[in-house]
Amino acid sequence: MNDQAEILRRRMQKIEGKRQAKTIAIASGKGGVGKSNFCINFALQLIKKGKKVLIFDLDIGMGNIDILMGKSPKRTFVDLYREELSIRDIIELGPQSLSYIAGGSGLSHIFELDQEKFAYFQSEFEELSQSFDYILFDMGAGATQDSLHFISSAHEAIVVTTPEPTSITDGYAMIKHLVHKDKSLTIKILVNRSLNEKNGRATFERMSLVVKRFLEADVDLLGILPDDRAVLEAVNKQRPFVIDSPKSKVSRSLEELVRVYLNESHVQASAFSFVDKLKRFVFER
Numbered sequence: 001m002n003d004q005a006e007i008l009r010r011r012m013q014k015i016e017g018k019r020q021a022k023t024i025a026i027a028s029g030k031g032g033v034g035k036s037n038f039c040i041n042f043a044l045q046l047i048k049k050g051k052k053v054l055i056f057d058l059d060i061g062m063g064n065i066d067i068l069m070g071k072s073p074k075r076t077f078v079d080l081y082r083e084e085l086s087i088r089d090i091i092e093l094g095p096q097s098l099s100y101i102a103g104g105s106g107l108s109h110i111f112e113l114d115q116e117k118f119a120y121f122q123s124e125f126e127e128l129s130q131s132f133d134y135i136l137f138d139m140g141a142g143a144t145q146d147s148l149h150f151i152s153s154a155h156e157a158i159v160v161t162t163p164e165p166t167s168i169t170d171g172y173a174m175i176k177h178l179v180h181k182d183k184s185l186t187i188k189i190l191v192n193r194s195l196n197e198k199n200g201r202a203t204f205e206r207m208s209l210v211v212k213r214f215l216e217a218d219v220d221l222l223g224i225l226p227d228d229r230a231v232l233e234a235v236n237k238q239r240p241f242v243i244d245s246p247k248s249k250v251s252r253s254l255e256e257l258v259r260v261y262l263n264e265s266h267v268q269a270s271a272f273s274f275v276d277k278l279k280r281f282v283f284e285r
Helices: 002-015 035-048 107-112 115-129 145-153 165-181 197-215 229-236 249-264 273-283
Strands: 022-028 053-058 099-101 134-139 156-161 186-194 220-226
Touching (some): 022 035, 022 165, 035 053, 035 249, 134 145, 145 165, 229 249
Parallel strands (some): 022 134, 053 134
16 A cells, blocks of 8 residues: 555656646536536537547436437446546547547446545546646536535536526526535636527626625626527537537537637646545545
């Protein structure tokens, strides 16, 4: 055990000081708001801008990233321990060289790891982090203690909502959980399926006002995506809408959203911040 700890320490020293991917947790207060679909298409637009992106499907037992892309993964995240694999061995490729790790069943076992197994995950993740600019965590809908660990450990969180009243209410509940867990977390709002720009901004302003008033916290507007039939048509074909219908309203809106995001995103991902925070949440409770 001491030898393994020494090996891990040396590996961490080699990694320290090198670039680390920015981790983004994509969450929602309820299902059916288009969170996973946004995650895939957001990733593809980042790739179009020259970024290297990995999607980590963390929707426990309900992961559908592969289905939305029409893929059948050979391995999932749970195989990392089940077959004692390297994390690179479980990475699958989607369209446009999009890298992703499928969720699979039994995903919650990571929260039951002992210190030694978590140390293995930590070293694997940190080495992997050097190969990407962005790692996106597609979280399950709603808030559980385990999912909040992951979201709060990321460099920033994107909460997906729609203008529907129940979606706004559930989105606020998610933000409330995140603020109570870590008030320093950067939280951005993505308003999906908006009738128009005015409708989307009104949705954001409503959420922002309530968060400011009752939680004494701030949230930022990531962007607004229109309600577009092109999305449903692409889902039925199991193709990302930015590929299936690149000239559609929603694809053009997402492209502009990503352009603005990259221009405004100057946060440097600090080394080890994700796994360090995650370790604290998992083991110090």
